[in-house]
Each structure stands twice: as structure tokens, then as C-alpha cells.
Amino acid sequence: QKEVEQDPGPLSVPEGAIVSLNCTYSNSAFQYFMWYRQYSRKGPELLMYTYSSGNKEDGRFTAQVDKSSKYISLFIRDSQPSDSATYLCAMSGSGGYNKLIFGAGTRLAVHP
Amino acid sequence: ETGVTQTPRHLVMGMTNKKSLKCEQHLGHNAMYWYKQSAKKPLELMFVYSLEERVENNSVPSRFSPECPNSSHLFLHLHTLQPEDSALYLCASSQDRGVGETQYFGPGTRLLVL
Numbered sequence: 001q002k003e004v005e006q007d008p009g010p011l012s013v014p015e016g017a018i019v020s021l022n023c024t025y026s027n028s029a030f031q032y033f034m035w036y037r038q039y040s041r042k043g044p045e046l047l048m049y050t051y052s053s054g055n056k057e058d059g060r061f062t063a064q065v066d067k068s069s070k071y072i073s074l075f076i077r078d079s080q081p082s083d084s085a086t087y088l089c090a091m092s093g094s095g096g097y098n099k100l101i102f103g104a105g106t107r108l109a110v111h112p
Numbered sequence: 113e114t115g116v117t118q119t120p121r122h123l124v125m126g127m128t129n130k131k132s133l134k135c136e137q138h139l140g141h142n143a144m145y146w147y148k149q150s151a152k153k154p155l156e157l158m159f160v161y162s163l164e165e166r167v168e169n170n171s172v173p174s175r176f177s178p179e180c181p182n183s184s185h186l187f188l189h190l191h192t193l194q195p196e197d198s199a200l201y202l203c204a205s206s207q208d209r210g211v212g213e214t215q216y217f218g219p220g221t222r223l224l225v226l
Contacts, residue, residue, distance in 0.1 A: 004154065008152060031211075041219075041222075042219055043116070043118075043204075044202070045217065046216070088155070090155075096167070097162065097209045097210075098208075098211055099168070099211075100157070104152060104153060105154075
């Protein structure tokens with residue numbers, strides 16, 4: 001079983017839709033949860049960062065962490081064509097150094 | 113643009129060649145990382161350096177050899193690679209090596225091994 005599971009998509013939605021992206025994980029030691037966005041031919045860029053359980057909102061983006069279910073989500077409101085990218089969830093928890101465990105990424109396409 | 117740069121951006125090499133990937137971070141960070149990103153697979157951590165000291169070698173074959181001469185520069189030396197080593201190689205940095213530190217990525221080097 002993979003430590004982090006993420007549906008690879010692709011996910012295709014019309015402009016203005018609400019997008020829901022999700023990851024599940026198996027390691028209960030994870031405490032730090034991140035969402036990265038990766039455009040084609042670019043490196044990942046940090047989008048959202050959450051510590052432990054709860055919600056975090058930044059503009060059109062909301063990150064949710066449910067540690068009891070080992071489930072994290074990213075919601076994108078009023079999606080735009082510029083949101084078309086691959087979204088990677090990542091998490092870390094224990095150990096002597098900053099080891100991030102990534103999901104495989106979900107490819108999102110927002111069409112006008 | 114992020115504060116992490118990588119050169120070259122694209123590289124084609126034969127299995128008998130020797131080449132090097134270069135990463136430079138302009139963020140004043142103390143920790144640097146090499147990742148491998150293959151199609152439809154999660155990013156795989158290869159190496160971690162903290163203050164020029166290697167703290168993790170994630171079971172990477174010896175045909176990949178990292179070098180960290182100072183906290184701003186990181187190299188990945190490649191020799192006798194295999195076609196399955198074709199991938200996007202990403203460099204990242206963080207302020208320190210501690211758990212929870214945000215990692216900032218470079219644009220990557222797209223490597224093709226023929």
C-alpha cells in the first residue's frame with residue numbers, strides 16, 4: 001500500500017466550477033500537509049500549507065485536513081483556465097529531517 | 113520565478129556518457145534536496161544535504177553521485193545511466209532540515225537517456 005494515494009485524473013471542468021482534489025494517507029505520524037501546483041515544464045510551487053487538522057483558506061483556495069480519516073482536500077472556487085495544472089499533495093511528520101511524501105498528482109484542466 | 117535555479121533545463125545523454133546537473137539557491141537556505149519525477153509516479157526523494165553534509169541517501173544507485181560544495185550549490189553527477197533513469201530531476205531547498213520546513217523547488221532538468 002502506498003503511503004499517500006491520489007487520483008491521477010485527468011479532471012476536466014468548465015470555467016467557474018468548484019474543484020475538489022483529495023488525498024488519503026496511511027501514516028498517522030504525518031502532521032504537516034501541503035498542496036503544490038505544477039504547471040507543465042515547471043517545478044512544483046507551494047500553494048497551501050496546513051499543520052495538523054482543520055481548514056485553511058487563501059483566496060479561492062481552501063485546504064482541509066481530517067486526521068481522523070487520514071484524508072486531505074483542496075477546494076478551488078470559481079476555477080479559471082489558469083488553474084489548469086497538476087496538483088500534488090505532500091505531507092511529512094516524523095524523522096530526523098524534512099522528508100516529504102508526495103502523492104502522484106492530479107491533472108486538472110479548466111476549459112473556458 | 114523561484115529562488116532556485118537549475119541547469120541545464122534539458123539533457124540528452126547516451127548510456128556511456130558522464131554529465132552533471134547543477135542547482136543553485138538564492139534564498140539563504142541551509143538544506144537542499146534532489147528529487148526524481150517520473151511520469152505518473154510520485155516525486156521520489158534521492159538525496160538530502162544539510163549544511164553541506166549528506167543526511168539521506170534514499171537507496172539511490174551509485175550511478176548517481178551528489179556533491180554539495182556549499183549551502184548554495186548542489187550537483188548531481190551522472191554516469192553510465194540506464195534508459196529508465198529518464199525523468200525530470202528536481203532540486204529543492206528549505207531554510208533548515210527540520211520536519212515541516214517548506215521546500216522550494218527549481219524548474220527541473222528534463223533528462224533523456226538513450
